[in-house]
Amino acid sequence: xxxxxxxxxxxxxxxxxxxxxxxxxxxxxxxxxxxxxxxxxxxxxxxxxxxxxxxxxxxxxxxxxxxxxxxxxxxxxxxxxx
Amino acid sequence: xxxxxxxxxxxxxxxxxxxxxxxxxxxxxxxxxxxxxxxxxxxxxxxxxxxxxxxxxxxxxxxxxxxxxxxxxxxxxxxxxxxxxxxxxxxxxxxxxxxxxxxxxxxxxxxxxxxxxxxxxxxxxxxxxxxxxxxxxxxxxxxxxxxxxxxxxxxxxxxxxxxxxxxxx
Numbered sequence: 526x527x528x529x530x531x532x533x534x535x536x537x538x539x540x541x542x543x544x545x546x547x548x549x550x551x552x553x554x555x556x557x558x559x560x561x562x563x564x565x566x567x568x569x570x571x572x573x574x575x576x577x578x579x580x581x582x583x584x585x586x587x588x589x590x591x592x593x594x595x596x597x598x599x600x601x602x603x604x605x606x607x
Numbered sequence: 608x609x610x611x612x613x614x615x616x617x618x619x620x621x622x623x624x625x626x627x628x629x630x631x632x633x634x635x636x637x638x639x640x641x642x643x644x645x646x647x648x649x650x651x652x653x654x655x656x657x658x659x660x661x662x663x664x665x666x667x668x669x670x671x672x673x674x675x676x677x678x679x680x681x682x683x684x685x686x687x688x689x690x691x692x693x694x695x696x697x698x699x700x701x702x703x704x705x706x707x708x709x710x711x712x713x714x715x716x717x718x719x720x721x722x723x724x725x726x727x728x729x730x731x732x733x734x735x736x737x738x739x740x741x742x743x744x745x746x747x748x749x750x751x752x753x754x755x756x757x758x759x760x761x762x763x764x765x766x767x768x769x770x771x772x773x774x775x776x
Contacts, residue, residue: 526748543761547764547765550765551765551769552768561774562768565764565774565775569757569760570757570761571757572753572756572758572760573761575753576750576751576755577750579749585750588745588748588749589732589749590733592733592749593733595735597734597736597742598667598670598736598737600667600668601667
């Protein structure tokens with residue numbers, strides 16, 4: 526899934542940035558996030574963070590290029606030949 | 608988009624009061640049984656085109672065809688309107704956002720069918736089929752699916768915080 530070993534770790538860096546940005550955007554001063562709630566935001570931010578990290582990973586690009594060559598909706602050939 | 612539809616539908620249902628108020632129809636509460644049922648059903652409705660394919664009533668190309676058109680969204684809205692205007696508005700918005708969520712797929716959406724066969728796509732990820740383990744696995748080998756679908760889950764968490772829903776209550 527990854528060419529570089531750094532990709533999942535880079536995802537953590539992006540997740541931290543996304544998590545910080547989102548909590549900064551949504552949290553209100555009268556209702557600060559608890560540690561558990563912040564952890565939930567950071568954990569969920571890992572999903573798009575990993576995606577951003579995968580953008581610089583050749584494996585993701587290669588997979589997309591290979592799949593684009595295939596027509597997954599082409600009619601399937603039957604044993605009868607028709 | 609695959610699993611991300613789940614989070615997106617949840618996020619749409621959280622905006623039910625704002626959507627119904629903006630349309631000037633009776634208010635529907637956020638995450639009420641009514642809003643959840645209407646939004647989830649409408650949001651997943653376009654993907655029910657897999658059912659006739661599985662039953663061999665249609666070919667694979669039927670996926671992302673007539674069920675992913677503006678005419679279909681308008682039709683569902685118009686059918687629901689006489690029964691419940693709020694449901695019609697919520698269903699229409701849910702369907703439009705389903706199309707937006709799918710716009711990154713290389714399969715393209717024929718939004719203007721039957722007037723035009725042109726398919727609209729942002730080509731963010733390659734489509735690898737309508738169902739099955741391979742389609743799921745290969746979709747998540749691609750970067751933009753993680754970015755877009757992950758963002759939907761972050762949005763859903765933000766809405767949980769804003770609406771004081773567990774675990775943000």
